[in-house]
Amino acid sequence: MKAVVLAAGEGTRLRPLTVTRPKPLVPVAGRPLVEHVMDASSDVVDEFVLVVGYGAENVQSRIGSEFGDTPVSYVEQREQRGTAHAIACVREEINGQFLVLNGDVVVDQSLVSKLATSSGHAVATMPVDDPSNYGVVSVDDEALSGLVEKPDNPPSSLANLGLYAFEPAIFEAIDAVDESERGEYEVTDAVTTLLEWGETVSVVEHDGTWLDVGRPWEIIEATERLLSELGQSIEGIVEDRVTLEGPVVVEEGARVRDGTYIEGPVVVKAGADVGPNAYVRGATVLGEDSRVGNAVEVKNSVLFPEATVGHLSYVGDSVLGAGVNFGAGTKVANLRHDDANIRMRVKGSSVDTGRRKLGVVCGDDVKTGINTSLNAGVKLARGATTTPGETIMEDDNE
Secondary structure, three states: EEEEEEOOOOOOOOOOOOOOOOOOOOEEOOOOOOHHHHHHHHHOOOEEEEEOOOHHHHHHHOOOOEEOOOEEEEEEEOOOOOHHHHHHHHHHHHOOOOOEOOOOOEEEEHHHHHHHHOOOEEEEEEOOOOOOHHHEEEEOOEEEEEEOOOOOOOOOOEEEEEEEOOOOOOOOHHHHOOOOOOOHHHHHHHHHHHHHHOEEEEEEOOOOOOOOOOOOHHHHHHHHHHHOOOOOOOEEOOOOOOEEEEOOOOOOEEEEOOEEEEEEEEEOOOEEOOOOOOEEOOOOOOOOOEEEOOOEEEEEEEEEEOEEEEOOOOOOOOOOOOOOOOOOEEEEEEEEEEOOOEEEEEEOOOEEEEEEEEEOEOOOOEEOOOOOOOOOOOOOOOOOOOOOOOOOOOOOOO
């Protein structure tokens, strides 16, 4: 069985992190996002077909022609015109039942396995607390009877997870659909067309891990989820008088210096340099060749490769892009005085993140002056700079 992985999107809601990399390559828990869904499905498929578009060459360079022992081929979606349009691009590659997997989700292997063993067409679903934020599935005798996008009055609590098994008839259904109001060809419209034609679409219900990583704080949430299963592995250099508590991974080529205290789950990637006298805790990933220096505390954060927090700084519940450099004494706020949820701007709109604690999101190559203060929920655009002692209360331009 082939798995079609949709990996063509630009990921505008993840800006500024996707200004310099395609969404599938955004690192989550120390690995590119797309690799997580491929890893979850590699045992049940015999070939991956990646639909690429934005940053296609970067995706192909990273993934290559094999993922583990599974061959990988690529089809380019030259214009991003919706999920159905992306699936239509692989028509010539398909000759039987196949999986469709979004390249921006974190999901259990068990769900992919259940989809792979289903017969005919199938859609993955999961009960959620607020189904009005999702496509909502109606079920009749374990088969799909209806699918509606973000309804005001949801007919059920089952959300469409955006993972499918299809027979080749889906391509004819895609040919029959019109553009949606947002000017795209939607796979949900094609599924509805299958139902109108009398095709049976089974429903595979899931009760495990599923997380759509579409907004910056969801990188932190996905990392928290994935690192909850972290084990212990120390292959790099750990000097005397270092304390490691809980699950900690120190990769070969990394170095943890004297006086450092690490409370896992924490991953220190190859080439990273930590300490002396640093404190790292929570679900944290220190990316390749990153630097966390003297008297620095990093808590529940993701540092991309070559990010540097050199000395006398605090970083909490934050995402720092590649090459970020925090000047001495830079402090991140991650909690409101009124204890309300942190809000963050996404595509121009202020969004409730649902998180009581959330710091900052910095695009690549941000540089702060000494003693900079960054307010909770702030985003800094790629290459942004601050002056010594500056207080940043609002986003820099994306």
